[in-house]
Amino acid sequence: MGALVLSQGGTFxxxxxxxxxxxxxxxxxxxxxxxxVLSAVIVGAYFLIATRNLKLVPGKGQFVAEYIYDFSRNTIxxxxxxxxxxxxxxxxxxxxxxxxxxxxxxxxIPLIQFPTMAKIGFPIALxxxxxxxxxxxxxxxxxxxxxxxxxxxxxxxPKPVYILLAPIEFLQKFLFQPxxxxxxxxxxxxxxxxxxxxxxLGGQYLLLEASALLKPxxxxxxxxxxxxxxxxxxxxxxxxxxxxxxxxxxxxxALAQEH
Amino acid sequence: xENQMVLAAEGGHNPILPAPAEIIxxxxxxxxxxxxxxxxxxxxxxxxxxxxxxxxxxxIARAEEAQAEAQRTLEQYKAQLxxxxxxxxxxxxxxxxxxxQILDEMRSQAQEESDRIISQGQAQLAAQRSxxxxxxxEDLGRQAVDLASKVxxxxxxxxxxxxxxxDRFLDELDAASAPSTSANS
Numbered sequence: 001m002g003a004l005v006l007s008q009g010g011t012f013x014x015x016x017x018x019x020x021x022x023x024x025x026x027x028x029x030x031x032x033x034x035x036x037v038l039s040a041v042i043v044g045a046y047f048l049i050a051t052r053n054l055k056l057v058p059g060k061g062q063f064v065a066e067y068i069y070d071f072s073r074n075t076i077x078x079x080x081x082x083x084x085x086x087x088x089x090x091x092x093x094x095x096x097x098x099x100x101x102x103x104x105x106x107x108x109i110p111l112i113q114f115p116t117m118a119k120i121g122f123p124i125a126l127x128x129x130x131x132x133x134x135x136x137x138x139x140x141x142x143x144x145x146x147x148x149x150x151x152x153x154x155x156x157x158p159k160p161v162y163i164l165l166a167p168i169e170f171l172q173k174f175l176f177q178p179x180x181x182x183x184x185x186x187x188x189x190x191x192x193x194x195x196x197x198x199x200x201l202g203g204q205y206l207l208l209e210a211s212a213l214l215k216p217x218x219x220x221x222x223x224x225x226x227x228x229x230x231x232x233x234x235x236x237x238x239x240x241x242x243x244x245x246x247x248x249x250x251x252x253x254a255l256a257q258e259h
Numbered sequence: 260x261e262n263q264m265v266l267a268a269e270g271g272h273n274p275i276l277p278a279p280a281e282i283i284x285x286x287x288x289x290x291x292x293x294x295x296x297x298x299x300x301x302x303x304x305x306x307x308x309x310x311x312x313x314x315x316x317x318x319i320a321r322a323e324e325a326q327a328e329a330q331r332t333l334e335q336y337k338a339q340l341x342x343x344x345x346x347x348x349x350x351x352x353x354x355x356x357x358x359x360q361i362l363d364e365m366r367s368q369a370q371e372e373s374d375r376i377i378s379q380g381q382a383q384l385a386a387q388r389s390x391x392x393x394x395x396x397e398d399l400g401r402q403a404v405d406l407a408s409k410v411x412x413x414x415x416x417x418x419x420x421x422x423x424x425x426d427r428f429l430d431e432l433d434a435a436s437a438p439s440t441s442a443n444s
Binding site: 017018020021028032033036037039040043044047048050051052054056066069073090091092094095099119120121122124125126128129183186190 | 272273274275276277278279280281282283284285286288289290291292293295296297299300301303304305306307310311314
């Protein structure tokens with residue numbers, strides 16, 4: 001936003017890629033970096049405090065924390081990984097969901113208003129973590145060659161088809177699926193933020209710079225910005241959920257005995 | 260200026276090229292968060308879950324135990340009742356058998372007693388009868404002899420003769436009185 005100060009000459013500069021490259025606050029520290037650290041602190045501190053004194057019969061505060069935990073544990077981790085093996089991954093899935101959720105929600109929280117996942121570096125950091133976990137778990141479970149066989153030669157396919165299928169499966173599991181995981185949340189946040197910027201800055205420009213007749217149109221623009229903020233809220237929650245579900249799903253697939 | 264901006268956007272900043280600092284910070288922040296969650300939040304929640312399921316399972320287990328206990332008590336009571344019934348039946352049977360035995364014993368005793376009394380009476384009777392007969396016989400003999408000696412005037416001193424005479428007389432008497440005695444008695 002800082003880069004998009006309205007030009008003095010009154011021409012509208014549409015928000016673009018540069019809107020995501022904010023000048024550093026101090027040294028090399030930029031706003032997204034501060035936000036990502038802040039999000040980790042928020043999530044960590046919240047669950048530290050919320051779980052300090054858990055009761056068998058939850059109060060209001062505990063109920064919220066428990067609901068989030070229960071959702072990540074049972075709805076995401078257990079359903080995707082399977083009731084047998086999901087326990088070691090509860091924390092990972094729980095962390096992914098809450099961490100991404102808070103980072104995404106930063107996009108619509110007033111004054112913060114920047115979805116950190118719109119900077120590809122952060123989804124990539126998470127992607128690396130998940131990637132390592134998925135394949136470590138896979139190799140550990142099936143053995144080195146066994147895991148490649150597990151990935152590349154799914155049973156129930158005529159033998160000649162493997163010539164085509166094996167490389168595709170390999171690329172799918174080791175490259176496309178995990179990379180898509182990172183790009184999906186990045187793209188959704190990037191595009192969502194850009195749309196909000198367009199309507200907000202456009203409305204601002206119309207209000208300040210346009211001729212008197214066009215000024216009322218800015219209301220439409222702001223209304224859209226607000227409407228889309230709600231849509232964004234939904235997408236942000238959804239993207240956090242999707243990232244967690246797919247991570248759990250890949251872990252479950254790597255652990256599965258047979259396809 | 261606009262051109263400059265566009266150029267800058269296309270040349271300077273590429274949104275899909277990650278900044279290394281962001282990857283590193285993101286990774287470290289998330290790793291730290293995971294550490295906190297795994298170290299504190301997850302174990303606490305899991306402990307709570309376990310407590311909760313223990314509580315529920317404990318309740319079920321207690322209820323089952325109580326039911327089993329009730330069932331056991333019922334069985335016990337039933338067994339005791341059956342035992343008591345068997346005991347009562349046994350006592351009744353015993354009493355009946357004992358009564359029968361006593362009755363039999365008393366009957367046989369009474370029978371024995373009456374037999375004894377009868378046989379005793381008979382023996383006594385026989386003894387008295389033989390005594391009477393002997394006395395009568397002696398008496399009758401002497402009187403007959405006396406009478407005869409008075410009639411004959413001489414003492415029948417000869418023992419042998421006297422015995423023969425008396426016996427003959429008595430036999431005759433027996434023969435004569437036998438029907439009359441059986442008729443009298």
